[in-house]
Structure formats: C-alpha cells, structure tokens
Amino acid sequence: MNVIDWQKEVERRQDALIEDAKKLLQIKSVLDEENATEEAPLGEGVKEALDFMLQLGEKDGFTPKNVGNLAGHLEFGQGEDIVGILCHVDVVPEGDGWSSDPYGAEIRDGKIFGRGAIDDKGPTMAAYYAMKIVKELGLPLNKRVRMIIGTDEESDWRCVDHYFEHEEMPAMGFAPDADFPIIYAEKGIADFDLVQNWKEQKSDAEVKAKVLSFQSGRRYNMVPDFAKASLEVTNEPTDTVQLYADFLKKNELPGKYYIENGLLMLEAEGVSAHGMEPNNGKNAGLYMAKFLSELKIDPKASHYFQFAATYFYEDSRGKKLGISYSDDITGDLTINVGKLSYTEESGGRLGLNVRYPVTNKMDDTKDSLEGLLKEEHFIIENFTDSKPHHVAEDDFLIQTLKKVYEEQTGEKAELLSIGGGTYARSLKSGVAFGPLFPGREDIAHQKDEYMHIEDMLRATAIYAQAIYELAK
Numbered sequence: 203m204n205v206i207d208w209q210k211e212v213e214r215r216q217d218a219l220i221e222d223a224k225k226l227l228q229i230k231s232v233l234d235e236e237n238a239t240e241e242a243p244l245g246e247g248v249k250e251a252l253d254f255m256l257q258l259g260e261k262d263g264f265t266p267k268n269v270g271n272l273a274g275h276l277e278f279g280q281g282e283d284i285v286g287i288l289c290h291v292d293v294v295p296e297g298d299g300w301s302s303d304p305y306g307a308e309i310r311d312g313k314i315f316g317r318g319a320i321d322d323k324g325p326t327m328a329a330y331y332a333m334k335i336v337k338e339l340g341l342p343l344n345k346r347v348r349m350i351i352g353t354d355e356e357s358d359w360r361c362v363d364h365y366f367e368h369e370e371m372p373a374m375g376f377a378p379d380a381d382f383p384i385i386y387a388e389k390g391i392a393d394f395d396l397v398q399n400w401k402e403q404k405s406d407a408e409v410k411a412k413v414l415s416f417q418s419g420r421r422y423n424m425v426p427d428f429a430k431a432s433l434e435v436t437n438e439p440t441d442t443v444q445l446y447a448d449f450l451k452k453n454e455l456p457g458k459y460y461i462e463n464g465l466l467m468l469e470a471e472g473v474s475a476h477g478m479e480p481n482n483g484k485n486a487g488l489y490m491a492k493f494l495s496e497l498k499i500d501p502k503a504s505h506y507f508q509f510a511a512t513y514f515y516e517d518s519r520g521k522k523l524g525i526s527y528s529d530d531i532t533g534d535l536t537i538n539v540g541k542l543s544y545t546e547e548s549g550g551r552l553g554l555n556v557r558y559p560v561t562n563k564m565d566d567t568k569d570s571l572e573g574l575l576k577e578e579h580f581i582i583e584n585f586t587d588s589k590p591h592h593v594a595e596d597d598f599l600i601q602t603l604k605k606v607y608e609e610q611t612g613e614k615a616e617l618l619s620i621g622g623g624t625y626a627r628s629l630k631s632g633v634a635f636g637p638l639f640p641g642r643e644d645i646a647h648q649k650d651e652y653m654h655i656e657d658m659l660r661a662t663a664i665y666a667q668a669i670y671e672l673a674k
C-alpha cells in the first residue's frame with residue numbers, strides 16, 4: 203500500500219472541516235441546569251451541541267448513540283477492542299471583554315475565534331475529521347474506533363461518569379483536550395477540610411483581642427488572594443494596628459485596617475494562582491493566619507491560627523505535616539490551602555487541595571495525617587480523592603502516539619507530567635494528546651479564545667494517523 207499523505211487528506215477536506223467547526227462553535231453550549239429537562243438534563247445548549255455531533259456523524263455513516271442525553275458516541279470499524287477518542291462539547295461561560303461575538307466563530311488572521319475554539323470544540327472537530335479520513339480511506343482496521351462526546355467536562359464530569367456506567371471502556375484512547383506532545387502522568391487530587399475539634403480549656407494567658415470572624419478563599423484549587431478578619435480589641439487597638447501595619451510592610455502585602463461598628467477589621471491582599479502550584483501565588487489567608495497566630499488572642503482562635511501557621515505557612519510541600527513525597531514521574535506532593543475560615547461559634551476550618559505523585563499512596567498519607575490531627579485536635583471532613591493517572595512509557599499507546607507525533611512534526615515527542623487533571627483520566631488507559639502545540643499561548647477559558655486554523659489542520663492530520671496506527 204502507498205504511504206498515506208495525511209496532511210493532503212486533511213487539505214482536501216479543509217473547507218468542510220472549518221465550516222463544521224464554525225457551526226459547532228455557534229451553539230452556546232453552556233451548562234444551564236435551571237432550564238433542565240429530561241431531554242436536556244444539562245440545558246438546551248449543551249444538548250444541541252451533542253445532537254449536532256451525533257447527527258453529523260450519522261450523516262457521514264458512523265453509528266451514533268446517545269447515552270442518557272449526557273454523553274454520546276460515534277463508532278465505526280470492527281474488532282474486539284475499542285480505540286477511544288474522548289472529547290467534550292460543553293464550554294465555560296463566555297465572560298466579558300470579547301472583540302467579537304463569542305459565538306460568532308469569526309475568522310481573523312488565520313485564527314478562528316469563539317468560546318470553545320481550543321477547549322474543546324475545535325479539537326473535537328479536528329478529531330472528528332481525523333476519524334472521517336480514516337473511514338473514507340477504507341483502511342483495514344482490527345479495532346473499533348469510537349469518538350466519545352461528553353457534555354459536562356467543565357463542571358462535574360456527570361457525562362463520563364454516566365457514560366462509563368453504561369458503556370464499554372475503550373482498551374486505549376486519547377483526549378484531545380490539553381497539550382501536545384503527550385501528557386502521560388497526572389497527579390492524584392484529594393480535596394478535604396480540616397475542622398477544628400477543640401474543647402474549651404482554661405488559660406491564664408493574657409488576651410488582648412478576640413477574633414470574631416475570619417475568611418479567605420472560596421475554592422480548593424485556587425490560592426486565595428484576599429483575607430479578612432474582624433477582632434474585638436479589649437483595650438486600645440493602637441498596638442495591634444501598628445503590629446499589623448509592620449507585618450504588611452515586612453511581607454510586601456497590600457492591605458487595610460479600620461474600625462467598623464466598634465470592631466477592628468483587618469484585610470490583606472495576596473496573589474491568586476492555580477492550586478497545582480501554590481508557590482506561584484501568595485496565600486492571603488495564610489499570611490493573615492501567621493499574623494494572628496502571633497497576637498495575644500482568645501484561646502480558641504489562638505489554637506486555630508497557630509495550627510494553620512505552624513503547618514502551612516511557607517510550606518506547600520507537606521514537610522511540616524510529615525507527608526512530603528516526591529517521585530521522578532510527577533515531582534512533589536503539593537498542598538494548596540484554598541479555603542480558610544473561623545468564627546467564634548463554629549470554630550475554624552481549612553480547605554485543602556492535595557496533589558500527590560503517581561507512586562504515592564493517599565491511604566498512607568491520610569493515615570499519617572490523621573495521627574497528627576488527633577494530637578492537634580482537628581478532624582477530616584468532606585474527603586474526596588481522584589486517583590493519579592499514569593500510562594507506562596513503554597506502553598503501545600505511548601509508543602504509537604510518540605512515533606506519529608515525531609513523524610508529522612519533526613519534533614521530539616517529550617512526555618509531559620502535570621499536577622492538573624485532564625479528561626484523559628476518565629479512561630482506563632488514556633493520555634491527553636494535544637491540541638495545544640508547544641510554544642502556543644494557552645487561552646482556554648479566557649476572552650477572545652481562538653485556535654490557529656493551521657494548528658487545527660495539523661492536529662487533524664496527527665489524529666488521523668494516530669487513529670489508524672492504533673486501530674490497524
């Protein structure tokens with residue numbers, strides 16, 4: 203058989219590919235649970251995008267299946283095993299500040315603009331045309347090829363949860379929903395709260411202030427960029443205010459202090475960052491906890507703030523907690539304290555986002571943590587854990603995708619590991635494979651989201667060859 207020129211095959215279908223990508227981008231497929239129906243459990247827009255893909259596939263001769271109106275698939279080929287391509291057609295809300303209609307799919311300077319252009323409708327259409335090319339070339343395959351289309355990736359993954367409860371798990375697959383070359387390892391992600399479990403103790407320590415409330419951060423996976431506390435100060439607040447002013451200055455933190463309804467209010471501003479690398483931010487909550495831990499405050503608050511400052515201030519690696527861990531595949535265990543709160547009535551809480559390496563066992567980590575927490579009078583609540591995800595480097599899937607990527611780009615296919623979670627982790631043996639090429643700006647979830655048309659075509663050719671090589 204002649205060598206297939208994958209890029210030529212893409213060029214032949216280029217106009218149709220762009221037209222279909224535009225149509226998909228013009229559907230406002232944002233989660234809309236308020237207007238949910240049985241037919242459209244996540245809202246009309248999301249359902250319309252799913253239907254669009256299923257109808258397109260049916261017209262082109264793929265076998266479509268709607269799975270509970272939450273997900274669906276398009277399949278062709280025959281064989282025992284399935285090669286899965288996992289995509290999603292829901293998008294995050296468009297937000298403000300766009301230069302053109304976020305659902306206009308306008309093309310300017312070789313880029314197609316629209317919410318979902320790179321995440322994940324552009325790549326979905328690229329993968330769809332890749333599958334279509336392999337089918338139209340009539341190449342002999344030994345596996346079935348199945349595009350699985352999710353509609354809740356941006357929120358709770360109810361699509362893939364439901365899908366894999368009812369449908370077969372592919373033997374291998376990839377998700378065109380992150381970066382090229384290949385993301386083969388992702389840390390485990392555990393979210394939980396540490397809740398103060400403290401019994402009143404008599405103390406003779408001098409108390410200069412009582413903390414009434416403290417709040418910082420709203421999401422486990424973000425570094426809080428703001429913290430606020432209200433204090434009842436027993437005598438003159440001047441000392442405390444001076445100490446706070448010095449603290450802000452020393453740590454180069456913007457902040458404020460003022461009296462409101464007779465209470466001393468303290469505010470601090472930090473720097474927000476994604477929770478996968480807390481050191482990229484400045485945790486406003488932990489700074490304020492550090493400050494309050496050094497004041498002569500009431501015993502309950504003192505217990506909480508000392509705990510927070512002792513174990514988390516300037517330590518995002520779990521060293522002080524005794525749970526640090528690192529491996530060569532995914533690097534360090536990281537801890538982001540994304541939510542902090544304290545009230546006089548209900549006590550204190552810390553909401554943690556722990557990302558742990560692929561060779562680390564969360565059960566062991568949790569056990570050792572619980573030992574320490576017992577002594578410190580804290581308990582764990584709301585524990586959730588998404589296990590690490592890893593495909594071995596010598597696996598057929600990785601070797602094949604590597605070969606395809608290198609042949610088509612002429613670049614070495616470096617294997618990447620990340621602290622975040624990609625859609626690939628819902629597959630048993632799956633990796634994230636594109637669509638963002640190295641060096642390209644990541645504009646997913648931002649205003650003026652776009653995909654380079656050139657990249658869309660390059661990705662289509664890579665996906666086509668990958669599908670063929672995996673399924674042949």
Ligand SMILES: [Zn+2]
Nearest residue numbers: 321322355379
């Ligand atoms: Zn995505």
